[in-house]
Amino acid sequence: MEEQPGDETPAPFSFMTDELPRDQMHCWLTYTSPDVHDMLRTGFDRSPMFNGTIKSTGPRYCPSIEDKINRFADKSRHQLFIEPEGRGTYEMYVNGFSTSLPEEVQFAALRKVSGMENVHMLRPGYAIEYDYFPPYQLHYSLETKLVEGLFFAGQINGTTGYEEAAAQGLIAGINAVRRLSDLEPVVLKRSEAYIGVLIDDLVAKGTEEPYRMFTSRAEHRILLRQDNADQRLTPYGHELGLASSERRSRLDEKVAGLRRTRDAVERCRVEPEDVNGYLESVGTAPIAEPTRLDRLVVRPEVSLSDLVDHLGRRTELVTTIPGLEPADVLVEIDMKYAGYLEREKELAGQMEQLESWRIPDGFAYADVTNITMEAREKLARIRPDNLGQASRISGVSPADVSVLMVLLKRGNGVSSVEAAT
Numbered sequence: 353m354e355e356q357p358g359d360e361t362p363a364p365f366s367f368m369t370d371e372l373p374r375d376q377m378h379c380w381l382t383y384t385s386p387d388v389h390d391m392l393r394t395g396f397d398r399s400p401m402f403n404g405t406i407k408s409t410g411p412r413y414c415p416s417i418e419d420k421i422n423r424f425a426d427k428s429r430h431q432l433f434i435e436p437e438g439r440g441t442y443e444m445y446v447n448g449f450s451t452s453l454p455e456e457v458q459f460a461a462l463r464k465v466s467g468m469e470n471v472h473m474l475r476p477g478y479a480i481e482y483d484y485f486p487p488y489q490l491h492y493s494l495e496t497k498l499v500e501g502l503f504f505a506g507q508i509n510g511t512t513g514y515e516e517a518a519a520q521g522l523i524a525g526i527n528a529v530r531r532l533s534d535l536e537p538v539v540l541k542r543s544e545a546y547i548g549v550l551i552d553d554l555v556a557k558g559t560e561e562p563y564r565m566f567t568s569r570a571e572h573r574i575l576l577r578q579d580n581a582d583q584r585l586t587p588y589g590h591e592l593g594l595a596s597s598e599r600r601s602r603l604d605e606k607v608a609g610l611r612r613t614r615d616a617v618e619r620c621r622v623e624p625e626d627v628n629g630y631l632e633s634v635g636t637a638p639i640a641e642p643t644r645l646d647r648l649v650v651r652p653e654v655s656l657s658d659l660v661d662h663l664g665r666r667t668e669l670v671t672t673i674p675g676l677e678p679a680d681v682l683v684e685i686d687m688k689y690a691g692y693l694e695r696e697k698e699l700a701g702q703m704e705q706l707e708s709w710r711i712p713d714g715f716a717y718a719d720v721t722n723i724t725m726e727a728r729e730k731l732a733r734i735r736p737d738n739l740g741q742a743s744r745i746s747g748v749s750p751a752d753v754s755v756l757m758v759l760l761k762r763g764n765g766v767s768s769v770e771a772a773t
C-alpha cells in the first residue's frame with residue numbers, strides 16, 4: 353500500500369484548540385483489482401440493492417463498491433483508503449468499500465486486495481433503507497407545520513450525514529427550548545451559515561433524494577469560510593448561552609488583533625527600493641513612488657505574509673493571536689477579495705428584504721388567480737413562511753412574487769398581514 357501522510361500542520365476544528373500534536377497517524381492507499389471485482393460479482397444476486405429488496409434512491413455521493421463496479425464497468429480498479437480508527441486499536445476502516453453484499457463475499461474480496469491478504473474482518477459492511485417526511489412540511493424553526501410542538505431533525509428530514517443531522521439537531525433543540533418560553537425561533541440566514549443554507553434548501557424546496565450539504569449549494573460561499581465561522585456564529589452562541597465567555601473573549605481578542613493588523617498594513621507606506629526586488633521576483637510591476645502596503649496586497653501575485661517577511665517588519669505589523677494562523681493571512685483574504693465580499697453582502701441584503709415579508713399561516717393561495725397554476729400548487733403545498741422562501745421554490749417566478757407582494761401589502765387573502773421586522 354502507499355502511505356498517505358496527514359497534513360504537516362494539522363488544523364483543529366475548534367477555535368478553542370491552540371495546536372494539535374504533530375505525530376499524526378498515517379492512512380494507506382490501496383486499490384481493488386479485476387480479481388476483487390470478480391469475487392464481489394459472485395454475491396450480486398444476493399445483494400438487497402440489486403435483487404430488488406431495496407428500492408429507494410441511495411446517496412449519490414457515496415456509492416457502494418458493488419455500485420461502483422456495476423456503474424463504472426470500464427474501470428479495472430477503485431481506490432481504497434485504509435484509515436486507522438485510533439491510537440489504542442489495531443482496527444482500520446476501509447474507506448471506499450461500503451457494501452451490502454453477503455458477509456463471506458465481503459471477506460473473500462477484501463483478502464484479494466493488495467496489502468490485505470491476511471486481513472481479519474471485525475464487522476461486515478451493511479446498508480440500510482429509511483423513510484422520511486417531506487421537509488417542506490417544516491417551519492424554519494424545524495417545528496412541524498402539522499403537529500405543533502413537534503420538532504424534526506436529521507435523517508427524518510431526508511438528509512444523510514453526521515454533520516447534517518448534528519446541525520439540524522442543534523437548531524431544533526434550541527428552538528424547542530425557546531418555544532417553551534414563547535421566544536422567537538433562531539433562524540440562520542443563507543448568507544451567514546451553512547446551517548442556514550441546509551435548512552432553507554430543505555424547507556423551501558424539499559428533497560427527492562438523500563440530501564447532503566455541499567459548499568457548492570451556498571450562493572454566498574465567499575462569506576461562509578471556516579476562518580470566519582467564529583466571527584459569524586460565536587456571538588449568537590454566546591447570546592443563547594451555548595458558547596462560554598472564554599470562547600467569546602477569544603473571539604473579541606481575534607477581532608481586535610485582525611483590526612490592529614489591518615490598520616498597521618493600511619498605514620504602512622513602502623519605498624520602491626524596499627519592495628521592488630520582491631515584486632519583480634513574483635512577476636508583478638515594480639513601483640515608482642512610495643505606496644501603501646494594502647495597495648500592493650490586492651495584486652494577485654503578492655502575498656502579504658511574504659511581503660511582510662521580505663520587509664523584515666512582521667513583529668511591527670502583524671499581531672499574534674493565540675491558536676490562530678498568523679493574522680496577516682486573514683487580513684490578506686479580506687483585502688484581496690474586498691470587492692467580491694462587498695458585492696455578496698449587497699446581494700444578501702437584497703434577499704433579506706424579501707425574507708422580511710412574512711406570509712401568514714392561513715394565506716389563501718387558491719384565491720390568487722393571477723399567478724401561474726404551477727406556482728399556486730407549489731405555494732399551497734409548501735406554504736412558505738416568507739416571500740424570500742417563496743421566491744426560491746422552483747416554478748415560482750419573480751412575477752408571481754410581485755403579485756404576492758401586492759396582496760400582502762393590501763392584506764388580501766388573509767385576516768391579517770404582518771410584515772416581520
Ligand SMILES: Cc1cc2nc3c(=O)[nH]c(=O)nc-3n(C[C@H](O)[C@H](O)[C@H](O)COP(=O)(O)OP(=O)(O)OC[C@H]3O[C@@H](n4cnc5c(N)ncnc54)[C@H](O)[C@@H]3O)c2cc1C
Pocket residue numbers: 478479480505506507508511512513514515517
Ligand atoms: C453504514 C452507514 C455508514 C454511514 N457512513 C457515514 C459517513 O461516513 N459519514 C456521514 O456523514 N454519514 C454516514 N452515514 C449516515 C449517518 O450515519 C446518518 O445520516 C446520521 O447518523 C443520521 O442521524 P439521525 O440522528 O438523523 O438518525 P439516527 O442516527 O438514525 O438516530 C435516530 C435514533 O432514533 C432512534 N429511534 C428510532 N425509532 C425510535 C422510537 N420509536 N423511539 C425511540 N427512539 C427511536 C434510533 O434507535 C436512533 O438511535 C452512514 C450511515 C450508514 C447506515
